[in-house]
């Protein structure tokens with residue numbers, strides 16, 4: 325029984341040694357082309373997209389929302405329940421933080437990459 329316990333602890337030690345928060349994740353694979361992003365449960369989507377992508381936002385909530393860049397470089401205007409916003413084009417590389425004008429606690433990020 326003691327040997328079994330030792331074995332279990334040895335395995336646990338090996339397994340947990342692999343749990344290192346500093347491990348670099350591979351870069352996210354960006355979406356490309358015409359993208360439909362969904363807003364649901366008052367959560368704006370965080371997206372990784374290729375430069376040149378076009379994003380439209382579908383609102384699955386009863387409340388109206390907007391997708392508005394913090395730097396005001398884009399806004400969808402109000403998107404009502406089940407509506408699809410107009411297209412937002414991303415033509416330059418960068419990280420764009422955005423929010424909902426009606427619910428300032430709703431924030432997310434769109435990363436535009438090569």
Ligand SMILES: [Cu+2]
Nearest residue numbers: 389424426427
């Ligand atoms: Cu909102």
